Amino acid sequence: xxxxxxxxxxxxxxxxxxxxxxxxxxxxxxxxxxxxxxxxxxxxxxxxxxxxxxxxxxxxxxxxxxxxxxxxxxxxxxxxxxxxxxxxxxxxxxxxxxxxxxxxxxxxxxx
Amino acid sequence: xxxxxxxxxxxxxxxxxxxxxxxxxxxxxxxxxxxxxxxxxxxxxxxxxxxxxxxxxxxxxxxxxxxxxxxxxxxxxxxxxxxxxxxxxxxxxxxxxxxxxxxxxxxxxxxxxxxx
Numbered sequence: 001x002x003x004x005x006x007x008x009x010x011x012x013x014x015x016x017x018x019x020x021x022x023x024x025x026x027x028x029x030x031x032x033x034x035x036x037x038x039x040x041x042x043x044x045x046x047x048x049x050x051x052x053x054x055x056x057x058x059x060x061x062x063x064x065x066x067x068x069x070x071x072x073x074x075x076x077x078x079x080x081x082x083x084x085x086x087x088x089x090x091x092x093x094x095x096x097x098x099x100x101x102x103x104x105x106x107x108x109x110x111x
Numbered sequence: 112x113x114x115x116x117x118x119x120x121x122x123x124x125x126x127x128x129x130x131x132x133x134x135x136x137x138x139x140x141x142x143x144x145x146x147x148x149x150x151x152x153x154x155x156x157x158x159x160x161x162x163x164x165x166x167x168x169x170x171x172x173x174x175x176x177x178x179x180x181x182x183x184x185x186x187x188x189x190x191x192x193x194x195x196x197x198x199x200x201x202x203x204x205x206x207x208x209x210x211x212x213x214x215x216x217x218x219x220x221x222x223x224x225x226x227x
Contacts, residue, residue, distance in 0.1 A: 003155060036213035038156075045205055045217035046156065057215060089156055093212040099171055100212065102156040 004029065004090055004103035011109040012080045020106045022073040022090035028101055030071035034093035037066060037075045039086050046089060050075060077108070085110045113138030115206050115218035122224050123200075129193040129223055133206030138216075140164040140184050144209040147180060147191045149202040150220070157202075161209055162189055196225045 005023040012018040022029065022037075029035055035053045038046035048057055050066040053073065063078045073092070077084050090103035119131035133145070147159040160170035162180045170178045174193070182189040193200060201224050207214035 032212075034212035045207075045220050046214075047217075048213055048215050051213040051215075052211065091156075091213070096169065099160075099169060100158045102158065105155045 002101070004092060004101055006088075006090060006103040006106045008104070009107045009109065011111055012077075013111045014080055014082065016080050017076060017078045018080060018108060019074050019076045020088055020090075020108070022075070022092075022103045024071050024073075024092055024094075024101070026071060028092040028094035029068065029073050031095070032093045033068070035066065035068060035073040036091045037064075038089045038091065040089065041086050080110050082110050084108060113208060113216050115208065115216060117204060117206050117218045117221040119221060119223070121222060122226065123196050124227055125197055125225055126195055129191070129196050129200065129204075129225075131191045131204055131206075131221065131223070132188050133190070133218060135187045135189075135208075138208070140182075140187075142210070145180075145182065145189045146207045146209050146214055148205045148207055148214070148217075149200075150205070151199070151202040159191065159193075159204075198225050201225045 010018050033053050037050035039049050040046040049060050053068045054066045065076045088106045094101045114136045116134045123129045144161045144163050146161040162168045177194045179192040203220040205220045206218045208216040
């Protein structure tokens with residue numbers, strides 16, 4: 001099964017905003033409101049930061065927000081901070097046969 | 112706060128079976144599913160499969176013929192077996208707790224290398 005498409009990299013200066021896209025199909029991203037986003041530092045496990053397209057787990061700063069339009073989901077990080085420099089992965093439910101699928105990952109650099 | 116810890120051999124020979132166990136502490140099996148996810152060095156994440164408390168499983172179709180996940184609630188553990196491994200199965204293997212269609216808690220991961 002094909003991975004969701006993310007840009008390999010994104011960057012911004014401290015205080016700015018950066019938006020990461022996650023493009024799938026009507027069989028995954030477009031078909032369900034079950035997109036999640038994970039932040040991963042080198043050598044560490046992924047950490048859930050957005051679930052069900054727009055929901056934030058307890059403890060995740062409201063600088064992180066999610067949205068979806070058609071087959072593309074997006075993660076926006078507002079007020080960039082140095083600690084936001086990490087890899088970000090999206091994931092979507094893709095139906096019980098196709099199970100779940102991850103995005104290709106985006107490395108965010110804080111300039 | 113639930114904690115998950117992977118354990119198992121760090122090196123497996125090609126064609127053999129990779130076996131890992133995830134031990135859960137500080138949490139309940141109820142109302143969650145339990146997943147295995149892997150990440151080859153320098154690459155992205157891949158779902159392997161998951162299991163519910165009642166033993167119902169679902170596997171990634173691309174790995175289904177080689178994967179088996181089991182659960183032992185009396186030991187607070189669930190396990191992964193991946194048979195006939197090849198070099199491309201070299202990865203960090205994570206266990207994770209799932210709720211809805213996301214994983215909210217992850218183990219630290221364990222690197223398994225496939226090499227003769």
